[in-house]
Amino acid sequence: MPEFIREFIDKIKFIYLGDSRYLKLIEGFTNTLKITAGALVVGIIIGIVIAAVRSSYDKNKESLKLRGGIGYHILKVFNAICQLYLTVIRGTPVVVQLMISYFVIFAASDNGVMVGIFAFGLNSGAYVAEIFRAGIMSVDPGQFEAGRSLGFNYIKTMRYIIIPQMFKAVLPTLLNEFIALLKETSVAGYVGVMDLTKAGNIIAGRTFEYFVPLFTVALTYLVCVIVLTSLVSRLERRLRKSDR
Amino acid sequence: MTDNVLIKVQDLKKYYNGEDVKALDGISCEISKGEVIVVIGPSGSGKSTFLRSLNLLEIPTGGHIFFEGTDITDRKTDINVHRQKMGMVFQHFNLFPNMTVLKNMTIAPVKLLGADKAEAEKKARELLARVGLEDRADAYPSQLSGGQKQRVAIVRALCMSPDVMLFDEPTSALDPEMVGEVLDVMKELANEGMTMVVVTHEMGFAKEVGTRVLFMDEGKILEEGTPDKIFNNPENPRLKDFLSKVLI
Numbered sequence: 001m002p003e004f005i006r007e008f009i010d011k012i013k014f015i016y017l018g019d020s021r022y023l024k025l026i027e028g029f030t031n032t033l034k035i036t037a038g039a040l041v042v043g044i045i046i047g048i049v050i051a052a053v054r055s056s057y058d059k060n061k062e063s064l065k066l067r068g069g070i071g072y073h074i075l076k077v078f079n080a081i082c083q084l085y086l087t088v089i090r091g092t093p094v095v096v097q098l099m100i101s102y103f104v105i106f107a108a109s110d111n112g113v114m115v116g117i118f119a120f121g122l123n124s125g126a127y128v129a130e131i132f133r134a135g136i137m138s139v140d141p142g143q144f145e146a147g148r149s150l151g152f153n154y155i156k157t158m159r160y161i162i163i164p165q166m167f168k169a170v171l172p173t174l175l176n177e178f179i180a181l182l183k184e185t186s187v188a189g190y191v192g193v194m195d196l197t198k199a200g201n202i203i204a205g206r207t208f209e210y211f212v213p214l215f216t217v218a219l220t221y222l223v224c225v226i227v228l229t230s231l232v233s234r235l236e237r238r239l240r241k242s243d244r
Numbered sequence: 245m246t247d248n249v250l251i252k253v254q255d256l257k258k259y260y261n262g263e264d265v266k267a268l269d270g271i272s273c274e275i276s277k278g279e280v281i282v283v284i285g286p287s288g289s290g291k292s293t294f295l296r297s298l299n300l301l302e303i304p305t306g307g308h309i310f311f312e313g314t315d316i317t318d319r320k321t322d323i324n325v326h327r328q329k330m331g332m333v334f335q336h337f338n339l340f341p342n343m344t345v346l347k348n349m350t351i352a353p354v355k356l357l358g359a360d361k362a363e364a365e366k367k368a369r370e371l372l373a374r375v376g377l378e379d380r381a382d383a384y385p386s387q388l389s390g391g392q393k394q395r396v397a398i399v400r401a402l403c404m405s406p407d408v409m410l411f412d413e414p415t416s417a418l419d420p421e422m423v424g425e426v427l428d429v430m431k432e433l434a435n436e437g438m439t440m441v442v443v444t445h446e447m448g449f450a451k452e453v454g455t456r457v458l459f460m461d462e463g464k465i466l467e468e469g470t471p472d473k474i475f476n477n478p479e480n481p482r483l484k485d486f487l488s489k490v491l492i
């Protein structure tokens with residue numbers, strides 16, 4: 001074995017096995033996955049609610065206005081709240097939102113992962129909401145009328161007829177959001193959360209070796225993204241087939 | 245109101261853009277059980293708007309619609325309950341593409357009427373057999389021809405056991421060779437005594453199965469009567485003009 005390769009392997013052994021530093025990396029990776037998955041769940045829930053309010057406002061405002069009553073005004077207020085949320089979230093950097101969550105909203109808590117899920121979930125919700133809304137709008141309005149004409153009310157039409165079709169349409173986009181989110185969580189270290197990036201950074205700081213830890217981190221993200229991306233394209237192919 | 249009247253329309257109005265577009269400009273009529281009403285008229289005369297108002301897919305600007313004695317234009321009426329009794333068939337079928345034919349037909353009875361799934365499927369298969377599609381129960385809409393889709397759309401509505409069926413140009417999106425199979429299903433339905441309101445350009449159908457023809461123009465019913473009177477003895481000049489164009 002050439003000298004330089006043996007040296008390199010020794011270096012890796014020192015970096016990761018000394019002080020069991022590899023455990024940090026595993027902890028960081030686990031936290032990154034937890035934050036990403038948790039944030040996606042939170043984002044999807046927020047996204048569904050916002051998309052439901054916004055598209056039901058768009059779809060029903062005319063008829064509610066005509067029929068009169070309080071319903072129109074309630075929906076209008078909810079719609080305005082959603083609009084405000086979307087504007088604020090999409091108009092400010094995610095790091096700032098994360099810091100506000102950690103140092104202001106949850107100042108009393110030091111559960112960084114939980115705060116991360118909250119902040120990234122809140123952020124992702126704004127984008128997922130727009131994905132869902134576009135998905136709902138992409139479903140033929142005739143589907144909606146068919147549901148209503150059978151006697152389904154607005155909510156049930158959404159639930160049984162529109163949302164299942166919408167999900168199929170947005171699944172690839174949603175997975176892409178998941179990929180973006182995975183990379184975005186790398187700023188979690190700003191508030192001291194031990195995520196993958198932070199773990200690599202700490203190991204680098206302790207060992208004064210930058211090349212190996214940072215490339216390990218980069219490679220880990222890359223592999224995750226490549227796996228997810230291939231999943232998306234396989235899914236897209238399957239969906240296209242079932243449309244025929 | 246006599247017991248036989250199913251739908252009573254009083255001075256129905258539908259305006260768009262303030263009062264710019266008067267799609268319906270004061271429509272009144274009564275539809276009795278068992279009637280087959282055929283609505284004809286030039287493009288833009290308000291036929292679709294009228295039909296779609298009957299189950300409130302369009303919310304009228306004014307006037308009243310009584311269905312089985314209930315004013316469904318009243319804000320306190322739960323329209324969803326009444327829509328279950330009013331089947332509708334669309335020009336573009338509007339089948340649910342992500343569901344099989346059977347699922348298309350059973351989802352409403354199961355979810356809305358609490359029907360037993362096996363029972364609903366049995367009924368659906370019987371209806372499919374009646375329109376000659378018993379072997380397509382597990383197909384998806386994309387695997388059907390236009391005529392087959394429309395026949396499925398008709399029996400999907402029938403699964404709710406409606407008291408009236410509304411058709412908006414059910415054959416207009418079909419290739420000519422498929423028009424007949426859909427009209428045959430509609431004729432059979434009419435012969436069984438189903439109350440029907442049909443917007444169509446198929447004058448042959450109007451003459452053969454229509455019990456009454458409404459001629460609409462500019463949001464008004466300008467003339468109505470039996471097919472014989474409308475087609476052989478038209479009075480209104482615009483009806484005469486319309487007929488001279490469609491009856492070649």
Ligand SMILES: Nc1ncnc2c1ncn2[C@@H]1O[C@H](COP(=O)(O)OP(=O)(O)OP(=O)(O)O)[C@@H](O)[C@H]1O
Pocket residue numbers: 260261265266267285286287288289290291292293294
């Ligand atoms: N959403 C809308 N906004 C504005 N105007 C509308 C709207 N829907 C219908 N109209 C107008 O109302 C009038 C009646 O339309 P409707 O669709 O009922 O006609 P129709 O008799 O069904 O015509 P066609 O034979 O072409 O289907 C038309 O002038 C149409 O342009």
Ligand SMILES: [Mg+2]
Pocket residue numbers: 291292293413
């Ligand atoms: Mg029309």
